[in-house]
Amino acid sequence: MRGRQSEAAHEGGSVYWFGVVLLALGIVLLGGSNPWKFFEAAQGSFFDWTELFWQLQWGGFWLVTASLLVFGGLAWKTPATFAMRWRVVPAGIALLLLTLFFVCSMPEKSNLKDWKEGWLGARVYWRTKVWLRGDEGGEETLPDRLAGHWKAPGGFSFNIARDRIRIISSEGETVWDADTCPHRFKMEYDFTFRQALERPEPGLTFRIFDQRGAASALPLPDRRFPRLYCSCESRIATLVLVDFDRLMVFIESDRALIARRT
Numbered sequence: 001m002r003g004r005q006s007e008a009a010h011e012g013g014s015v016y017w018f019g020v021v022l023l024a025l026g027i028v029l030l031g032g033s034n035p036w037k038f039f040e041a042a043q044g045s046f047f048d049w050t051e052l053f054w055q056l057q058w059g060g061f062w063l064v065t066a067s068l069l070v071f072g073g074l075a076w077k078t079p080a081t082f083a084m085r086w087r088v089v090p091a092g093i094a095l096l097l098l099t100l101f102f103v104c105s106m107p108e109k110s111n112l113k114d115w116k117e118g119w120l121g122a123r124v125y126w127r128t129k130v131w132l133r134g135d136e137g138g139e140e141t142l143p144d145r146l147a148g149h150w151k152a153p154g155g156f157s158f159n160i161a162r163d164r165i166r167i168i169s170s171e172g173e174t175v176w177d178a179d180t181c182p183h184r185f186k187m188e189y190d191f192t193f194r195q196a197l198e199r200p201e202p203g204l205t206f207r208i209f210d211q212r213g214a215a216s217a218l219p220l221p222d223r224r225f226p227r228l229y230c231s232c233e234s235r236i237a238t239l240v241l242v243d244f245d246r247l248m249v250f251i252e253s254d255r256a257l258i259a260r261r262t
Contacts, residue, residue: 016087019070022063023090029060030097035105039116053115054107061101068094113222127244128221135224142189142226146239150247150259158239158249158259163187165230165237167251181232191224192240197248218242218258 032038033056038049071091075082082088102122111119111128134145143162150158159166164177165187178185197220226241240248245261 015070016074019067019074020090022067022070023094026060026063026067026094026097029056029063030101030105033057033060033105035115035118035120043116050112050115054109054112057101057105057107061098061106064094064097064101068098110223111221117219119221131223131244139189139191142191142228145226146189146228146241146247149262150249151262152249152257152259154257156249156257156259157262158247160228160239165239167237176230176232176235176237184231184233186229186231188229190227190229192227193224194220194222197225197240197242218248 033053035053038053068091071094075091105120106122106125107115107120108125108128110132111124134141147160147162150160152158155168155170157168159168164175167174167176174180176185220242228239230237230239236251238250240250242248247259247261249257249259251257
C-alpha cells in the first residue's frame with residue numbers, strides 16, 4: 001500500500017513539474033508580447049510584428065491553460081502532490097495570467113490594425129464577433145441594426161423605424177416620413193468606413209460631442225459601419241452606427257451628435 005502511494009506521489013511530482021514548465025513557457029510568450037511594451041518596441045521597425053503578437057498571445061494562453069489543466073488533474077487524482085502549500089503558487093499564477101489575458105490583451109484577428117490603440121480584451125473580442133456576425137447579413141439587415149430609440153446630449157432623441165424617423169429636441173418633435181415629406185422623402189442604407197468619418201467631405205464641418213458635451217474625437221476601429229441617409233424635403237440627416245449602443249448623427253448644417261441606445 002505504501003509502495004503504491006510512494007509511486008503515485010513520485011508520478012504526481014513529475015507531472016506537477018511538467019505543468020510548471022508549461023506555465024513558464026506561457027509566461028515567456030505572454031510576457032514577451034506584453035501589449036504595453038510590444039507595440040512600443042515594434043514601432044518604427046522595418047518588419048510588421050503585429051501578426052507575431054497574435055501568435056504569441058494565443059500561444060501563451062494555451063500553454064497557461066494547459067498548465068492549469070495539469071494542476072487541476074493532479075488536485076483531483078493525487079491531492080497529496082499539493083501537500084506542500086507552496087506548490088499551489090504556480091496554479092494561482094496561472095489563474096492570474098488568464099485573468100489578465102481576458103481583461104487586457106485577448107486579441108481578435110479582425111482588429112489587427114487597432115491592437116496598438118488598445119482594442120484588446122474579452123469585451124472587445126466578444127463585441128467584435130457579434131458585430132461581424134451582424135455584417136454577414138449585408139445591407140438587408142441594416143434597418144434592424146439601426147432601429148430603436150436613441151438619446152443624445154442637449155435634449156435630443158431619435159426614434160428610428162424602417163419607414164420613418166422621429167426627432168425630439170428642445171424645439172419640439174419632428175417626424176420624417178412619406179406623409180410629412182410628400183415631395184421628397186428618402187431612407188437609404190449602406191456601409192461607410194472610418195476614413196469617411198475622420199475626413200468629412202470639403203465644405204462640411206462637423207463637430208463631434210461626447211456625452212458631456214465637450215468636443216472630442218471619437219476613437220473608431222478600422223471596420224465598416226452601417227449608415228442611414230435620410231432626406232425630408234430640403235432637410236438631410238446621416239446616422240452612422242459606430243457601436244451596438246452608439247450612433248453618430250449628423251443633422252443639417254454643422255451639427256453632429258453621439259447618441260446612445262436606450
